[in-house]
Structure formats: structure tokens, C-alpha cells
Amino acid sequence: MILRPVFFLVILMLIYSMIRFPVSRVLTVLFGVFILTQIFQLLWMTHLEKRIFKPISRLQEGVIEIARGNYQVKIEHNVCNEIGFLMDSFNHMAAKLRENEIREQEYEENRKALIANISHDLKTPITAIQGYMEAIEDGVAMSPEKTAQYLQVIRKNTEYLNRLIDDLFLFAKLDMQQVEFRMETLPVGAYMADLMAEFSFEFQEKGFGFHYTNQMTEDDYLDFDRKRVYQAIRNIIGNAIKYGPQAGLKLDTRLYKQNGYVCLEITDNVPGIPADQLPRIFERFYRIDAERTKDLMSTGLGLSIAKELIEAHGGRITATSAIGEGSCFTLMLPLSDKKEPEDEAYSNY
Ligand code: ADP
DSSP states (O other): OTHHHHHHHHHHHHHHHHHHSOOOHHHHHHHHHHHHHHHHHHHHHHHHIIIIIHHHHHHHHHHHHHHTTOTTOOOOOOOOSHHHHHHHHHHHHHHHHHHHHHHHHHHHHHHHHHHHHHHHHHHHHHHHHHHHHHHHHTTOOOSHHHHHHHHHHHHHHHHHHHHHHHHHHHHHHHHTTOOOOOOEEEEHHHHHHHHHHHHHHHHHHHTOEEEEEEOOSSOOEEEEOHHHHHHHHHHHHHHHHHHSOSSOOEEEEEEEEETTEEEEEEEEOSOOOOTTTGGGTTSTTOOTTHHHHGGGTOOSOHHHHHHHHHHTTTOEEEEEEETTTEEEEEEEEEBOSOOSOSOSOOSOO
16 A cells, blocks of 8 residues: 555656657557556556455454444445445344344343342232231230131232232243143134123123123134133233222123234223323233232233233234223234134133
């Protein structure tokens, strides 16, 4: 590169001497050809330097940055050759590495939060059980009624612990993708009709309102694990019972088809969820009113489990809510390409 000005000077001197001291024609032509080849070589080298050597050295600098663990590196360029494509691929790779790094950081933070939540949620009922047991042992509960009352609190807390451990166990298995899904191809209308009849019966027994409409014109098929889908629906309907009014609870369910999905809409009249909290209800351990919901066997895992179960089927769950009116949960499951049931029995969910 340093030689280039010298080289340029020599060419100028040659041109000058050709004009100043003209010799034979042949020699002039030869000189001319020589000078032209030199000029061409000079231009070619400049082109190579701009289009190849410089981009490669920038690429090399980028690779060094990646090796140092700096994934924020991005090579700006306007080269439109193979090296340019290589730089684009490099930028793409660096962006992916950065994404992975962010995901890993989030995962690590989630893991820490999860351990803190589990420890807290296990500790609370255990402390309560311990406290009430000590009270009974120390004779604080003087009357048999008081003792029975304390024992009931102990029983409630053990039930809660049991539920929490079950949910945690299922969640851990879902996380490690160790939940076995027994997929079957079944007519969704017939499956839902049976399921909703069960819920309708349960609601009637409790004195609540329940209404189900099937708006599907034909009975399409779904590939799904009926027990797992039942569990997801049960978690959502169970929430309406848990968080709804003691009297006057009403549930409207509707089955319909939309863009290749079968949708089950569950609308309740439970006092709604505040708009700022709505996006968080599917997060693990998220409870709107942690203190109040403890009495209701709330682990904060029900909706996140439902979401994981439905997503494992290639579907999704959405929720809308209006304070004072109620909430609407929609489960969407992709329709099957198959038109034949694999199993005749579909009533046993
Ligand atoms: P849990 O298993 O403890 O019920 P979820 O994950 O199912 O936890 O629900 C998370 C939170 O969302 C609950 O704390 C509850 O406050 C709120 N929630 C869930 N469903 C409803 C509903 N239908 N109406 C109002 N709030 C609800």
C-alpha cells in the first residue's frame, strides 16, 4: 500500500519522459502498453482492496469480538458480492447469538424467581401447620370446638400443599417436555358435548348458570390428548367457580371454527381482571390478590399449566376482561387434516 504513491510517481515520470524525449514509434507503443497495464493493475488492486481485503479484515475484527463474547457486534457494509453475503450471514449469526444470550439471561432470572416463589409458597402453609399444631400441643385450644377449628386449618393447609406439589410436579414435567401426550383424532363437537354436559351438571348442582352453544356446522376432527385438554378447560372453568360469586355465577361457553382452528370461548360474570394485570395472569405463580386467593387453594399455576397444555397441541389461549362485568377465555386448537376417528370411544375424558 505504501508503494502505491511511488508506483504512481514512476508511471507519471514514464509518461513525462515519453512526451519529453520521444524515441522510436515501436518503443513508444510498448511503453504505452506497459503504462496502461500498470494503470489497470493499480485500479484492480484498489478495487480488490475496497471490495475484498478491507471487508475481510472487518470480518476478522468481528470474529475476534464474537470470540471475546461481545455479540452486539454488527458490520455495516455496502458490498454486494460473496463477501457482502458473508458479512450479512455474520450479522445474522451475531444477532442470533445475542438473542440466545438474552434468552439465557431471562431463563436464569426466571429460574431464580421460580425457586424463590416455590420456597415462599411451600413455607407459608408449613409455617401455618406448625403454628396450629404447637397451639394444640400447648393446650391453647381449650375447647373441643377450638381444637376442631385448628385441625380444620391444618387440613386445609395440607390440601393446599398437596395441590401445590401436584401443580409443581406437572409444571416441571411440562418444562422438561416429559409429559406424555396420548394423541387421538376425535370429532371435537361430540367430545365437547359430553364434556360440557358434565360441567352443566356440576354447575346445576351448585346452583350456578351454565350455557353451551355449538356453532360448528359439521363435526370436525382434532388431534389431541383428551385428558390434557380437559385439564386445561377444567383449570379455566375451575377459576370461575373459585373466584366467582357464591351466588349468581353464570358461565357461557361457545364452540366455533375460525381460520383452521376450533375455538372454545368461556365467558364468566366473575368480577373482571384489571387491564394492567391481564397480560400477566398466564405467568407462573401470578396471582392478582395473593393474600385473598390463598384461601381458595390458589397456587398461581392453573392458567400457566392450561397455556402450556394447549400450546403443546399447537394451539393458544387468549383472555379479555372488563372490570365489573367478567372475563372471556378463548382456547384455540388446530383442526386435524384427518376426517376419520381413530378411536370410537370419546366419552371418557
Ligand atoms: P390459580 O391456580 O391460583 O387459580 P391461575 O394461574 O389459574 O392461578 O390464575 C391466576 C390469577 O388470575 C388468579 O390469582 C386470579 O386472581 C386470576 N383469575 C383467574 N381466572 C379468573 C377469572 N375467571 N376471573 C377473575 N380472575 C381470575
